[in-house]
Amino acid sequence: MDSYQQIILKLKRYWADRGCIIQEPYDSEVGAGTMCPETFLRVLGPKPYRVAYVQPSRRPADGRYGENPNRLYKHQQLQVILKPTPADVIEQYLGSLEAIGIDLSKHDIKFEEDNWESPTLGAWGIGWQVMLDGLEITQFTYFQQCGGIDLDLCPAELTYGLERLAAFLQNKESVYEIEWAPGFTYADVRLEDERQNSVYNFEMADIPTLWKLFDTHEGECQRLIDAFRAIDKDDAGSRARFPVLSTYDQVLKCSNLFNLLDARGAISVTERVGVIARVRKLAVGTAHLWVTQQQTSPEVAA
Amino acid sequence: MALDFLLEIGSEEIPDWMIEPALDHLKGAFTKLLADNKLKGAVAWTDATPRRLVVQLSGLPQGQKDSVETVSGPPKSAGEGAAMGFARKMGVTPDQLETIKSDKGEYFCFKRKLTGKPTGEVLAAALPQLILGIPWPKNMYWLGKGTPRFIRPIRWIVALLGSKIVEFEITGVKSGNTTPGHRRLAKSKKPIKVSIKNYEQKLLENFVVVRANARRQKIEAGIADLLAGTDLAIKQDAALAHTLCYITEYPTPILGSFAESYLALPAEVLVTVMRHHQKYFSVLRADGSLAPNFIAVMNTDSDPEGFVRSGNERVLRARFNDARFFYEVDQKKPLAARVEDLKNVTFQKDIGSYYDKIQRVAAVLTNDADARRACELCKCDLTTDMVKEFTDLQGLIGGLYARAQGESEAVAQAIYDHYKPLSMEDSIPSTPAGQRLALADKLDTLHECFRIGMIPTGSKDPFALRRAAQGVVKILIEGSLDSKLLDLVSNDSLKAFFEDRVRYYFREARGHAYDEVNAAITCGWSDLKDLAARLEALKAVRPTADFEPLAASFKRIRNILEQAAFTGGAIDITSFADDSERNLHSAMTSLNLRGLGYREQLERIATLRPAVDKFFDTVLVNAPEPLIRQNRLALLHHLRSEFSRIADFSEIITSSN
Numbered sequence: 001m002d003s004y005q006q007i008i009l010k011l012k013r014y015w016a017d018r019g020c021i022i023q024e025p026y027d028s029e030v031g032a033g034t035m036c037p038e039t040f041l042r043v044l045g046p047k048p049y050r051v052a053y054v055q056p057s058r059r060p061a062d063g064r065y066g067e068n069p070n071r072l073y074k075h076q077q078l079q080v081i082l083k084p085t086p087a088d089v090i091e092q093y094l095g096s097l098e099a100i101g102i103d104l105s106k107h108d109i110k111f112e113e114d115n116w117e118s119p120t121l122g123a124w125g126i127g128w129q130v131m132l133d134g135l136e137i138t139q140f141t142y143f144q145q146c147g148g149i150d151l152d153l154c155p156a157e158l159t160y161g162l163e164r165l166a167a168f169l170q171n172k173e174s175v176y177e178i179e180w181a182p183g184f185t186y187a188d189v190r191l192e193d194e195r196q197n198s199v200y201n202f203e204m205a206d207i208p209t210l211w212k213l214f215d216t217h218e219g220e221c222q223r224l225i226d227a228f229r230a231i232d233k234d235d236a237g238s239r240a241r242f243p244v245l246s247t248y249d250q251v252l253k254c255s256n257l258f259n260l261l262d263a264r265g266a267i268s269v270t271e272r273v274g275v276i277a278r279v280r281k282l283a284v285g286t287a288h289l290w291v292t293q294q295q296t297s298p299e300v301a302a
Numbered sequence: 303m304a305l306d307f308l309l310e311i312g313s314e315e316i317p318d319w320m321i322e323p324a325l326d327h328l329k330g331a332f333t334k335l336l337a338d339n340k341l342k343g344a345v346a347w348t349d350a351t352p353r354r355l356v357v358q359l360s361g362l363p364q365g366q367k368d369s370v371e372t373v374s375g376p377p378k379s380a381g382e383g384a385a386m387g388f389a390r391k392m393g394v395t396p397d398q399l400e401t402i403k404s405d406k407g408e409y410f411c412f413k414r415k416l417t418g419k420p421t422g423e424v425l426a427a428a429l430p431q432l433i434l435g436i437p438w439p440k441n442m443y444w445l446g447k448g449t450p451r452f453i454r455p456i457r458w459i460v461a462l463l464g465s466k467i468v469e470f471e472i473t474g475v476k477s478g479n480t481t482p483g484h485r486r487l488a489k490s491k492k493p494i495k496v497s498i499k500n501y502e503q504k505l506l507e508n509f510v511v512v513r514a515n516a517r518r519q520k521i522e523a524g525i526a527d528l529l530a531g532t533d534l535a536i537k538q539d540a541a542l543a544h545t546l547c548y549i550t551e552y553p554t555p556i557l558g559s560f561a562e563s564y565l566a567l568p569a570e571v572l573v574t575v576m577r578h579h580q581k582y583f584s585v586l587r588a589d590g591s592l593a594p595n596f597i598a599v600m601n602t603d604s605d606p607e608g609f610v611r612s613g614n615e616r617v618l619r620a621r622f623n624d625a626r627f628f629y630e631v632d633q634k635k636p637l638a639a640r641v642e643d644l645k646n647v648t649f650q651k652d653i654g655s656y657y658d659k660i661q662r663v664a665a666v667l668t669n670d671a672d673a674r675r676a677c678e679l680c681k682c683d684l685t686t687d688m689v690k691e692f693t694d695l696q697g698l699i700g701g702l703y704a705r706a707q708g709e710s711e712a713v714a715q716a717i718y719d720h721y722k723p724l725s726m727e728d729s730i731p732s733t734p735a736g737q738r739l740a741l742a743d744k745l746d747t748l749h750e751c752f753r754i755g756m757i758p759t760g761s762k763d764p765f766a767l768r769r770a771a772q773g774v775v776k777i778l779i780e781g782s783l784d785s786k787l788l789d790l791v792s793n794d795s796l797k798a799f800f801e802d803r804v805r806y807y808f809r810e811a812r813g814h815a816y817d818e819v820n821a822a823i824t825c826g827w828s829d830l831k832d833l834a835a836r837l838e839a840l841k842a843v844r845p846t847a848d849f850e851p852l853a854a855s856f857k858r859i860r861n862i863l864e865q866a867a868f869t870g871g872a873i874d875i876t877s878f879a880d881d882s883e884r885n886l887h888s889a890m891t892s893l894n895l896r897g898l899g900y901r902e903q904l905e906r907i908a909t910l911r912p913a914v915d916k917f918f919d920t921v922l923v924n925a926p927e928p929l930i931r932q933n934r935l936a937l938l939h940h941l942r943s944e945f946s947r948i949a950d951f952s953e954i955i956t957s958s959n
Contacts, residue, residue, distance in 0.1 A: 068627065070623075084446065104486045105487075106609050107610060108613075110549055110550070115440070125442075128315060134613060135616075142442055144442055152447050154444045154445065168613065268646040
């Protein structure tokens with residue numbers, strides 16, 4: 001039986017062997033691997049890219065004080081971006097399951113329609129949830145739009161729910177019983193994180209402070225967007241060195257604060273749409289900055 | 303020798319609910335393709351799996367026949383210069399032109415010989431557009447911006463005319479004669495070479511059942527095997543069976559179980575978890591109660607080591623645990639304590655919150671304490687974790703919680719039912735309080751949406767207002783209340799909207815002919831139960847011998863009155879000039895309809911036919927003498943107005959008009 005970390009290592013190896021850059025998690029709070037610049041910004045524009053990384057993803061409202069065996073405040077996703085999509089992408093994906101020891105001849109795999117959409121990112125795609133013996137183990141998406149922009153190439157995004165996958169492979173009823181490394185369970189590594197952050201997110205996070213932070217990051221983000229737009233049309237140099245990535249970090253801060261406020265019950269259903277629109281405006285604005293910057297100075301693009 | 307043609311469009315997994323409409327489209331598109339290209343032959347069959355759309359044509363010729371196309375040119379009178387120009391345009395010399403005569407004169411023309419193309423060539427040219435022309439509800443591109451769109455990426459194409467490949471390319475995929483088998487069970491990883499004749503057999507050997515019906519039968523037979531010798535049966539679910547047929551290429555059912563203790567949760571919740579989240583059939587005991595079992599349908603041939611069963615059982619356990627958690631958390635705050643929370647739940651941004659909504663609805667439920675109490679609580683389940691997770695259960699959860707929290711049975715049932723009927727087939731709320739609440743809730747939605755101009759147009763009906771109006775109509779007709787529809791509607795465009803729904807209900811749900819519906823509605827549609835009774839009577843009497851001829855006469859009467867712009871007047875019996883007038887008048891006046899049911903009334907009215915016929919055979923209504931004419935018109939006007947209270951017979955379409 002593979003440990004949790006062994007499963008992750010095998011998946012990374014598998015995708016490294018298929019030409020993926022193995023990135024490390026992004027160092028800012030995100031709700032999903034999709035929000036990392038490695039996905040959100042890299043899928044834009046005409047440059048091919050292949051990357052795989054594990055991303056701890058925070059969903060404050062899903063926290064359960066470590067008491068629910070299947071729901072987590074912070075879960076880990078393995079995010080794979082294949083841009084452009086290879087024609088045998090599904091075979092490659094199924095191969096990755098075999099690489100972690102799932103004998104597909106003894107299990108039931110189905111691809112069930114599930115289109116992905118993120119209103120806060122102005123992003124959507126077409127795809128499936130991949131069901132293994134009735135368990136959703138992967139979200140498979142052909143990205144169509146990001147930041148409100150049609151994508152030049154059409155990347156495939158594979159998002160593996162690592163805890164679910166490991167619980168399945170190790171035959172555990174609770175994610176906390178997963179063996180992370182020999183002698184250490186998932187609970188040993190993460191339970192305290194779940195407990196303490198549930199207390200903070202649901203009970204102690206100070207709502208006025210969160211709103212103040214949200215407004216501050218929103219302001220900083222908008223200030224940067226406006227600054228980029230104010231750059232003279234012929235001044236390619238200033239555009240090329242502009243901190244679009246730092247601007248995007250402010251979007252991520254806003255998104256995480258929105259999730260915290262939501263978990264705290266501070267956003268009424270009526271307000272929700274409006275706050276989502278505020279974050280979306282920043283995300284879409286930054287995506288346009290990125291595309292413009294890439295077009296003006298190809299040498300900056302990675 | 304006639305040829306067959308086989309097309310298999312190979313794709314990644316297509317959403318199940320889109321497949322049959324796509325096949326219908328393909329069938330029509332191929333029929334049109336054959337007709338447009340003057341090719342004999344027909345669509346023999348279409349079928350599909352999630353990964354392949356298949357069409358077979360039969361009776362195709364080797365090629366099109368040679369033909370002659372006549373191209374008309376300038377009039378002959380335009381002279382030789384014009385003829386030269388036309389000939390040049392046709393790429394010929396003037397002596398090759400001919401002339402044709404039409405009713406407008408004589409024209410130059412050119413008879414162009416067209417050499418028929420081989421069938422394969424016609425197909426190869428037309429297929430890429432035909433395939434990409436399938437209209438999908440939501441399609442995608444996969445090769446990059448600006449490239450063709452389809453429901454999912456196209457990965458292979460089989461196109462065979464007889465034994466030959468019809469060669470074309472689409473989204474970078476070349477047509478061929480090979481197809482992959484089942485993703486995991488296929489004997490070879492490589493695509494299998496097929497012919498038209500062995501196509502289905504070869505695929506079956508590689509664990510793909512091409513025909514949806516065969517997959518359905520395989521599922522049914524498998525379930526029968528699993529439950530043989532028990533007193534268990536599945537909860538029949540045609541829509542689920544349909545879905546399962548189209549998410550599998552080789553379906554095999556398995557039987558799983560869960561702990562009895564979960565049966566303490568409401569059956570509605572358990573069934574919803576199994577049905578909507580896991581696509582399982584629920585299993586019922588002989589007494590109709592839920593058994594602690596489920597049936598899942600795999601897309602594979604067997605589960606020798608029980609991995610699939612135990613995996614599904616574990617997923618279901620986790621789902622049920624979630625539901626139990628929601629149930630327990632929800633009970634900590636009873637529905638009655640959630641009313642204030644509805645102020646924060648938006649019904650529609652320009653209409654207000656659900657709190658506002660229940661205030662408005664409660665205001666009209668003054669005479670029914672149960673309905674009023676139910677109204678107060680009926681939207682509170684929107685704030686529960688259970689309904690946030692299982693939105694389809696709104697209403698049902700409210701009803702179940704109300705019962706558990708000690709509300710009266712009448713209140714609980716009214717809440718439980720108040721979204722009913724959800725469709726034309728669904729039943730209406732079972733109690734008067736439920737009917738009153740459902741009616742008031744739907745009417746409030748309709749009035750408020752119409753007030754802010756949210757009126758359904760075409761296929762756009764985001765608030766399902768048609769369904770709401772249909773529900774109102776159904777409840778008024780089938781329920782125990784005696785409200786009149788138009789007393790409940792205060793908005794003119796909403797009245798017109800309702801008239802459409804009333805017509806729709808009687809045509810589609812009750813199967814009445816549209817002219818009968820027109821005839822009966824003309825005589826009023828506010829009292830819907832009365833309208834229903836009149837329509838039943840009309841339907842019963844329509845086939846009798848005298849009815850349609852009488853209806854034809856009424857139509858004639860209407861035309862005569864309209865032409866004469868006659869709006870009514872007294873009958874003067876002394877001015878009758880003919881016996882047929884007197885006979886008709888006495889037949890009318892002696893017809894006693896008092897105390898009779900609609901059907902008997904109509905039967906009596908039909909007996910007027912000989913007198914009416916005789917009248918028209920004998921006299922001219924438009925008699926030259928104004929007095930006689932006036933009197934005849936008055937007689938007819940009286941006849942029409944007196945006997946058109948059940949239905950306006952002149953609306954009936956008869957063979958004579």
